[in-house]
Amino acid sequence: MRATWxxxxxxxxxxxxxxxxxxxxxDGSPLRTDHYFPRAEGDFPTLxxxxxxxxxxxxxxxxxxxxxxxxxxxxxxxCRGTGGSGGRFDLWRNEPADGRATVSWLREQPWFNGRLxxxxxxxxxxxxxxxxxxxxxELKAMxxxxxxxxxxxxxxxxxxxxxxxxxxxxxxxxxxHQGLMPFVKAVSRLQRGLRxxxxxxxxxxxxxxxxxxxxxxxxxxxxPDADDPHWDxxxxxxxxxxxxxxxxxxxxxxxxxxxxxxxxxxxxxxAGCATSLLVGPWTHTSALGQGWPEVFAESLAxxxxxxxxxxxxxRPTRVRVHVGGAGEWDDLDDWPPPLGAVSWIPGPDGSLTRGPDGSLxxxxxxGPASEPEAGPASDSASDSASGPASSSGGRLTPESxxxxxxxxxxxxxxxxxxxxxxxxxxTPSLGGPLLSRTAGPRDNRELEARGDxxxxxxxxLAEPVDVRGPxxxxxxxxxxxxxxDVFARLCDVDARGRSRNVCDGLxxxxxxxxxSSEVTVPMSSTVHRxxxxxxxxxxxSGGAHPRFARDPGTGEPSLDATRLVPVRITLYAGSxxxxxxAAAESGDPWSGERASG
Numbered sequence: 001m002r003a004t005w006x007x008x009x010x011x012x013x014x015x016x017x018x019x020x021x022x023x024x025x026x027d028g029s030p031l032r033t034d035h036y037f038p039r040a041e042g043d044f045p046t047l048x049x050x051x052x053x054x055x056x057x058x059x060x061x062x063x064x065x066x067x068x069x070x071x072x073x074x075x076x077x078x079c080r081g082t083g084g085s086g087g088r089f090d091l092w093r094n095e096p097a098d099g100r101a102t103v104s105w106l107r108e109q110p111w112f113n114g115r116l117x118x119x120x121x122x123x124x125x126x127x128x129x130x131x132x133x134x135x136x137x138e139l140k141a142m143x144x145x146x147x148x149x150x151x152x153x154x155x156x157x158x159x160x161x162x163x164x165x166x167x168x169x170x171x172x173x174x175x176x177h178q179g180l181m182p183f184v185k186a187v188s189r190l191q192r193g194l195r196x197x198x199x200x201x202x203x204x205x206x207x208x209x210x211x212x213x214x215x216x217x218x219x220x221x222x223x224p225d226a227d228d229p230h231w232d233x234x235x236x237x238x239x240x241x242x243x244x245x246x247x248x249x250x251x252x253x254x255x256x257x258x259x260x261x262x263x264x265x266x267x268x269x270x271a272g273c274a275t276s277l278l279v280g281p282w283t284h285t286s287a288l289g290q291g292w293p294e295v296f297a298e299s300l301a302x303x304x305x306x307x308x309x310x311x312x313x314x315r316p317t318r319v320r321v322h323v324g325g326a327g328e329w330d331d332l333d334d335w336p337p338p339l340g341a342v343s344w345i346p347g348p349d350g351s352l353t354r355g356p357d358g359s360l361x362x363x364x365x366x367g368p369a370s371e372p373e374a375g376p377a378s379d380s381a382s383d384s385a386s387g388p389a390s391s392s393g394g395r396l397t398p399e400s401x402x403x404x405x406x407x408x409x410x411x412x413x414x415x416x417x418x419x420x421x422x423x424x425x426x427t428p429s430l431g432g433p434l435l436s437r438t439a440g441p442r443d444n445r446e447l448e449a450r451g452d453x454x455x456x457x458x459x460x461l462a463e464p465v466d467v468r469g470p471x472x473x474x475x476x477x478x479x480x481x482x483x484x485d486v487f488a489r490l491c492d493v494d495a496r497g498r499s500r501n502v503c504d505g506l507x508x509x510x511x512x513x514x515x516s517s518e519v520t521v522p523m524s525s526t527v528h529r530x531x532x533x534x535x536x537x538x539x540x541s542g543g544a545h546p547r548f549a550r551d552p553g554t555g556e557p558s559l560d561a562t563r564l565v566p567v568r569i570t571l572y573a574g575s576x577x578x579x580x581x582a583a584a585e586s587g588d589p590w591s592g593e594r595a596s597g
Contacts, residue, residue, distance in 0.1 A: 011069035013038035026097035029086030036064035036074040045115035045307035046073040054177035082177040091216040095130035121145035129236035141306035150235040161549035198546035240267035246274035248302040252282030283439035324528035336469040343576040346456035413572040421542025429547035444499040469580030471523040476572035491537040
């Protein structure tokens with residue numbers, strides 16, 4: 001593995017290994033633990049890494065060996081009920097108490113110097129937030145890499161079941177800790193059975209032939225309401241609200257947890273906590289693969305700064321982002337950068353044009369009044385749009401108060417186009433923020449050729465256009481059944497006609513009769529440069545299966561539906577794609593001048 005990494009810092013020490021330790025959990029169950037350490041005299045801080053995925057590959061080399069070589073004790077531990085640890089694994093419920101029990105054990109170790117950091121990705125991030133909910137005094141730094149903090153949002157964010165990611169997570173948590181061969185066999189079973197599982201009627205427990213009995217997964221799928229008592233205590237979002245432990249956040253533009261990571265950043269900033277944000281061009285898996293040199297360097301610099309009093313490796317800005325389409329990095333003072341938004345209007349001929357004259361409108365101070373605390377999945381930075389910016393009290397007027405911006409029509413709007421979504425032949429998902437290796441940007445041309453996919457495309461751009469911040473689509477929709485999902489995707493179309501996805505999102509729509517309803521589809525965040533000669537494309541469809549469970553068209557929950565009804569989805573005038581851009585000091589950033597950032 002070392003030979004595949006470019007730019008990894010040279011090791012400072014040889015690493016030692018003390019495997020198979022037994023640390024008592026909160027209920028007394030033994031937690032299997034491996035201790036990695038520098039083979040050198042000295043006083044070294046400790047990193048705690050708690051995992052439900054086992055303690056072998058890739059965790060042993062990535063965290064145990066590499067960080068021990070850099071001068072850290074590393075305690076790599078299997079969560080309760082996994083990797084040889086006693087007890088029963090239960091999604092989220094045991095982690096706060098078992099984390100505190102492990103810190104109590106650490107205090108008794110002769111090599112523990114009282115300076116503790118935590119690190120890890122995905123669920124290994126969740127266990128860090130669990131410890132931070134009541135942080136021990138020894139905890140001095142955290143590094144959350146593509147990390148989870150809200151299990152409900154992972155499964156049900158936006159009101160739809162994130163089916164494929166739920167199955168992949170169930171696979172990983174159930175089999176990865178059992179060793180390579182059981183895991184590989186389970187992967188093969190899921191791949192062979194994926195279509196049968198995801199199209200089963202009913203969907204409930206259809207995964208059992210591939211994954212076996214997974215009670216916690218049954219429970220997670222069966223409780224779509226965030227207010228259900230089942231989820232009490234699951235979300236650790238509030239752990240960030242009063243946190244003072246310096247926390248580094250690492251995310252990927254094509255990762256399933258991007259919106260959660262940005263929410264974590266906003267909460268930490270409001271709390272006044274020392275924090276940093278790195279967002280790379282990564283998926284959930286590639287962040288620990290091709291992205292590892294950047295991820296490791298970022299993590300190491302943060303840990304040395306806050307555990308070893310060596311800030312020499314920290315970058316001067318709080319935020320660093322990869323610019324998609326340009327292959328470069330940009331350093332920012334904060335996220336999102338000062339924002340305006342431009343509305344791109346779909347036309348009945350499949351066109352996509354900038355609203356009125358394409359000029360920039362800044363957000364009012366503090367953002368839109370309706371902006372929720374979490375930020376990333378909201379309409380922040382997207383309630384102002386193109387057209388001459390009129391000022392009011394020194395601020396530019398938001399779109400909803402601007403007469404030159406089209407407002408929702410009081411008369412019935414004119415239809416732009418319609419599609420027939422058939423849940424028996426659902427629109428397939430392609431790339432995007434998945435946990436599997438099929439994630440990320442893909443060529444969408446074959447998908448867009450389907451009769452159940454609408455596309456609206458701009459003319460070739462005369463100048464490069466930078467988009468940076470949360471993207472959304474405001475769509476006026478009617479359905480003939482009253483029940484549908486709407487999937488919206490932003491694509492970059494190059495000079496050869498290849499259409500590659502940038503970001504996307506899905507929202508349920510409920511309509512009455514032939515009356516249209518307005519729905520805002522949050523499409524996550526991005527930093528992307530559309531090159532000169534490229535075109536901006538809005539893609540609209542009735543789903544993305546099996547990434548999302550299909551809407552049956554009947555109003556039944558997707559988990560229990562046995563009857564499927566095709567639905568006619570009509571898109572109306574008054575719809576808009578809303579793209580954020582950093583406000584330039586002068587000039588129109590939509591005419592090609594690079595935003596100042």
